[in-house]
Amino acid sequence: MKYVINGLKVAGFIGLALACNVIPMILLRQQGNMSLGFKWLSGGLYIVFLILSMRLVWRYYQKIEHQNRSRQKIGWRDLGISLLFWLAARVIAVVGSLTNHIVTGQTTSANDATLASMTSLFDRGFLLYTILYLLAIAFVAPFMEELAYRALPAELFFEGKLKVLTGLVTSILFGLPHASNLTEFIMYSLMGAVLYLAYQRRGNIKDAILLHVLHNLPTALYFLWLAFQ
Numbered sequence: 001m002k003y004v005i006n007g008l009k010v011a012g013f014i015g016l017a018l019a020c021n022v023i024p025m026i027l028l029r030q031q032g033n034m035s036l037g038f039k040w041l042s043g044g045l046y047i048v049f050l051i052l053s054m055r056l057v058w059r060y061y062q063k064i065e066h067q068n069r070s071r072q073k074i075g076w077r078d079l080g081i082s083l084l085f086w087l088a089a090r091v092i093a094v095v096g097s098l099t100n101h102i103v104t105g106q107t108t109s110a111n112d113a114t115l116a117s118m119t120s121l122f123d124r125g126f127l128l129y130t131i132l133y134l135l136a137i138a139f140v141a142p143f144m145e146e147l148a149y150r151a152l153p154a155e156l157f158f159e160g161k162l163k164v165l166t167g168l169v170t171s172i173l174f175g176l177p178h179a180s181n182l183t184e185f186i187m188y189s190l191m192g193a194v195l196y197l198a199y200q201r202r203g204n205i206k207d208a209i210l211l212h213v214l215h216n217l218p219t220a221l222y223f224l225w226l227a228f229q
Helices: 002-033 036-064 076-104 110-121 127-158 163-178 182-202 205-227
Strands: none
Touching (some): 002 127, 036 127, 076 182, 110 205, 127 163
């Protein structure tokens, strides 16, 4: 029964992470049907929702964390190691994308294509929605996803033990919602494994969040550049 309850908790937090990521996309798509006042109201409500959601998931994680390693600080050495993990993740992304192109003919993954498609809505759109979307990509998604897909399952199901099995399960869990075919699933699961290794190095989820930010930030900056073209 304990594992069923914990499974429901993880599913709930994953749903919360997905909501944080999807809401800005919905707002961008529907902005043409909204009054200016409603745009400001909905943008403000989303910001409040984000703050409450991130606060909730972080406090809950600190409550159940077995070794309290999330209180460790990130130093320059940790940043350097994160950059090495970032290079490994980039190699996986490039090789995975090339393989996906050979197998399916798609030049990019379905996940990346969906993210990129939103940039067409930036032109003459509501600037706050654009900013919120870019912040979601660069910072909100890394924070929420690393906790929901990695840290919380690791603590609730494995209690910091069975590290190989934990890495396998959380990497698969990360790959499933990001992929639309087997090639993409393998690619994203391998990227999830790199993120898990970053987390497991010190047992500090901040390291995985930092790595995830480093991975997503270039895309967000590129989209920001497109927004002002």
